Amino acid sequence: MSSTVAFIGLGHMGGPMAANLVKAGHRVLGFDLVPELVATAGAAGVQPAGSAAEAAATADVVITMLPAGRHVLALYREQGLLAAARPGTLFVDCSTIDVADARTAHEAVVAAGHRALDAPVSGGVVGAEAATLTFMAGGGEAEFTAAEPLLHAMGRKAVHCGAAGAGQAAKICNNMILAISMIGVSEAFVLAESLGLDHQALYDVASTASGQCWALTVNCPVPGPVPASPANRDYRPGFAAPLMAKDLGLAANALRAGGVDAPLGLKAAEMYAEFAQGEGAGLDFSAIVRTLRPGGPHQNGNPA
Structure with a gap:
């Protein structure tokens, strides 16, 4: 079943990951602060969004791939991503961040009426391009099950490691x-x-x-x-x-x-x-x- 996915962070890892979701038949709305990265993703079928909040507004799932925990937390809370999403949206953070930040992000997502999963990756740029990444997920069993089709579209293996922060x-x-x-x-x-x-x-x-x-x-x-x-x-x-x-x-x-x-x-x-x-x-x-x-x-x- 196809989903509408907002993908925030279209760099060396995020860009190919978003492109692989498109190849798997999903509608992907993408945003990055670097216009050139948005253009590159657009050439691969990702629909450009004017902002992260705009991308999230109609999405079933919001995936983030950002440099550090402070970027994830700022995007979620201060930049209005959680407020922009529809109730019950699944937020999957694929960034590699501090365990404490991952748990804080999880709490913020749940408090805003959504669902959360931390799912950092292993495999590097080569794995992102070839859709052979390994995902390490932390969060509820139901959230992991909901995210699995998307994770397998971007990677070869997804492991549910435990509660919030366990993936990190x-x-x-x-x-x-x-x-x-x-x-x-x-x-x-x-x-x-x-x-x-x-x-x-x-x-x-x-x-x-x-x-x-x-x-x-x-x-x-x-x-x-x-x-x-x-x-x-x-x-x-x-x-x-x-x-x-x-x-x-x-x-x-x-x-x-x-x-x-x-x-x-x-x-x-x-x-x-x-x-x-x-x-x-x-x-x-x-x-x-x-x-x-x-x-x-x-x-x-x-x-x-």
Whole structure:
């Protein structure tokens, strides 16, 4: 059954996601503060709206894909999105934001007479374009069931993780695993280089042994072994280092707030924050390998 969807935030992720909803037969009204992004989405069949509130006014479902929690909360409350929507509208926030902000957003949506689901994604721009994203959802079972057809139009897998905020919790935990894995894989390749071991030889062993992981077999941080990895495209981002730094910052905040002892997670957050503010600003997160080679800021484990 087709729905009318308001899609707010048509950037690198939101634009392709909205386009895939159109391909699945849904009517999509789109808005973004950047006119060029609205035009690009329009070329893919998304109907341009003059404002976020205008898009939401006739929608069955409102999907947001925004940079941070403050943007989501401001849009919901101060910019009138909740007030513009019809009673009972389902709000699905696909942004990656702080767990506390997600719960606050959920409460605001419910208080305004609507339904809420936090559903951040994993899979990057490639997954958004190919409709192979994984959605991690937090909220009620009924809300998840209602959103499922849309989530599956934009992705390959959707997991109901629990109550409000659980989707965001799953996202930051997953990305902490990914960051630590990428640093570990990168360190292994740098060690292999120092020992005279060929990249392909290490890959051929580790990819079928106990070192196998996504950071190695899909997003390999060195050129050669995985032709589709960003390392073979001068580290043009699939998942940009600043986005990884953002997610790790959210994880670090949660670790400190919960009193959780996670030295590797905190170290990864520190490394990616430094990298994203410097040479990694426009690169894929796998380019962290560059900082680990001789002469890099983390040679011998020493910070810059």
